[in-house]
Amino acid sequence: MFEFLQGDLAPLYFIVLCVFLGIEIIANVPAILHTPLMSGANAIHGVILVGAIIVMNQVASDDYVNLIIGFLAVFVGTLNISGGFFVTGRILSMFSSKKKKQ
Amino acid sequence: MITMTSITQIAYFLAMISFIVGLKYLSSPKKARLGNILAGVGMILAIVVTVANEALKSYQEVGEDGAASNFKMVNFTLILIAIFLGTVVGKRISDKAEMTKMPQLVSFFNAMGGGCAMLLGLLESQVAHEDSRLGSIVLLVAMMIGAASFSGSIIAYLKLAGKQKDKRSMLVMVISRLTLLLMVLIPVFVSYQLLPIDSLFHEALILVAIALIYGVFFVFPIGGADMPVVISLLNSFTGVATALAGIMFHNIIMIAGGIFVGAAGVLLTLLMCTAMNRSLWNVLAGKFKGNSAAxxxxxxxxxxxxxxxxxxxxxxxxxxxxxxxxxxxxxxxxxxxxxxxxxxxxxxxxxxxxxxxxxxxxxxxxxxxxxxxxxxxxxxxxxxxxxxxxxxxxxxxxxxxxxxxxxxxxxxxxxxxxxxxxxxxxxxxxxxxxxxxxxxxxxxxxxxxxxxxxxxxxxxxxxxxxxxxxxxxxxxxx
Structure with a gap:
């Protein structure tokens, strides 16, 4: 069960550091930016698309059921990314266009 | 020598930095727009390089039937079509939505990410060459979190759109606790061969169904006005699912991106609860503290x-x-x-x-x-x-x-x-x-x-x- 402790623990260090970094980088966010930040973070977890592409390459070319599942996975993953970034951009552009008028 | 693998590593490294700087800028009013663009560019880089790397890798492999190349034309055509369609549809949805519907929209796109994790888990459970049970558990957990996040986000979306009312009853509570318990127990029992499930795929199918039900009943009792907190939490869940999938594929950018979102999402959830002077626990139980009648x-x-x-x-x-x-x-x-x-x-x-x-x-x-x-x-x-x-x-x-x-x-x-x-x-x-x-x-x-x-x-x-x-x-x- 615990054989993995004998292996390379570098990934574990990496993960723990990422947790703290994730908390630190947004710690000082002002309330007005909560919505765009949530939307932006939402877009970033769309990086799961990378996994969908990798797994799609492992499916046999004549396994039609799984090809459809994989196609859907890539589609919804992309939707997460594009929708997330475009919406965040739209919200933020509203904030900044107001400043120019000043 | 510069190989595709090293190019991929460099690109992932740059993408990771773009995520960090992007999130950092997104939390400062002056640089927020730049932050969004930066993270977006990093994302495109990561995806383009992944497609190229996978294509080249399979091109150089010897096929199972002894062919000179294992390149799967059909698969890559489908990948490109799906990416194209996803981009166009995502852009259209976000352009057409009204600004009052913003929370619904974030919830919807979060559901898409969760759905991706779920489908990916279902596929991987069939093609995985993972021999260790620990690896399979990581896969199953990523898939279950993705599925629960998917169905939960859809319910949150419906609630915000006014199409779903709060449901608070003993039965709802029992079902949500029971499904949660099953999601923990089934993988454990299977690990010790206490259940007659011998294929990872069958186990995955059963667990996906349970996780989907759990997601629905998890969000059912939570009040409509608390939905932002829930969406933020589900957002964080999808981040964790992404990170676990990243561990499964030994993919650094998925781990990093997923964990940043997972950690930041939890903090954001707590910040929102603090602003409302409510504890996360009360929000999730769908109740207010104290007795309002008093x-x-x-x-x-x-x-x-x-x-x-x-x-x-x-x-x-x-x-x-x-x-x-x-x-x-x-x-x-x-x-x-x-x-x-x-x-x-x-x-x-x-x-x-x-x-x-x-x-x-x-x-x-x-x-x-x-x-x-x-x-x-x-x-x-x-x-x-x-x-x-x-x-x-x-x-x-x-x-x-x-x-x-x-x-x-x-x-x-x-x-x-x-x-x-x-x-x-x-x-x-x-x-x-x-x-x-x-x-x-x-x-x-x-x-x-x-x-x-x-x-x-x-x-x-x-x-x-x-x-x-x-x-x-x-x-x-x-």
Missing amino acids: SADGEEMEIKPISVGEVTTSLAFANKIAIIPGYGLAVAQAQHLCGQLENLLESKGVEVDYIIHPVAGRMPGHMNVLLAEADVSYEKLKEMDEVNDQMSSYDMAIVIGANDVVNPAAEKDPNSPIYGMPIIKAYNAKQVVVIKRGMAKGYAGIENSLFGEENCHLLFLDAKIALNGIISELKNLD
Whole structure:
């Protein structure tokens, strides 16, 4: 069960550091930016698309059921990314266009 | 020698930095736009390189049937078509959506990410060459979190769109606890061969079904107004699912991106709860602390109605007024009228400020977005803490569609369920006008003692009709 402790623990260090970094980088966010930040973070977890592409390459070319599942996975993953970034951009552009008028 | 693998590593490294800097910039008002673009560029880089790397890898592999190449034309064509369609559809959805629907939209896109994790898990459980049970567990957990996040986000989306009501009953609680228990026990039992499930795929299918049910029942009892907190939490869940999938594929960018979102999402969730003075536990259980019935003192408040004409007259003689918007403003789609009223008043030399409670609207910061859409300048938006001390300098405070956030009971009545929640001290303004449709209670379901205050008048109208009336009367005054 615990054989993995004998292996390379570098990934574990990496993960723990990422947790703290994730908390630190947004710690000082002002309330007005909560919505765009949530939307932006939402877009970033769309990086799961990378996994969908990798797994799609492992499916046999004549396994039609799984090809459809994989196609859907890539589609919804992309939707997460594009929708997330475009919406965040739209919200933020509203904030900044107001400043120019000043 | 530079190989595709090393190019991929460099690209992932750059993408990871772009995510960190992007998130950092997204939390500062001046650089937020740049942050979004930066993270987007990093994402495109990561994806382009992944497609190229996978294509090249399979091209160089010897096929199973002894062919010179294992390149799968069909698969890659499908990948490219799906990416193209996803981009176009995502752009269309985000362009067409109204700004009041923003929380729903984030929830919908989050559901898509969760769905991706779920489908990916289902596929991987069939093709995985993972021999260790630990690896399989990581896969199953990523898939279950993705599935629960998917169905939960869809329910949250429906609730915000008003298509799904809260469901609170013993049965709902039992089902949500039971499914959660099954999600833990089944993988454990299978690990020790206590259950007759021998293929990883079958186990995955059963667990996906249970996780989907769990997601639905997890969100069922939570109140509609708490949805932002839930969406933020589900957002964080999808991040964790992404990170676990990344561990499964030994893919550094998925681990990094997933964990940043997972950690940041949890912090954001807690920040939102703090702003509402509620514990995450109470939000998830769908209840308010304390007993709201206990705080009803039975004393009838004297309500003083006011007409559009009277409000207009007072406005015409005011020097400085405050507008306190709430979710009712968004529901009535009256934010543009609000902007018009502001311009009109300013042309008459009246100073206008908007005072935004941290949880006004359906998401922290949502009200700012709505007002920005209505061309209200950024400098006019004051945060609660900025102005609470100088509240008495306002000749009039107009409360539009807000209720609990201006309720003095939060400061004065220790028995009130909202006691301790920071509020906008509207009652300190020289005059207060509350525009609301009827005597309906706010989200907390309690009486608002503000309405009984000496200086408070109520205008019983839909926000849109009321603002239209005030604007036209103000124009007639010229």
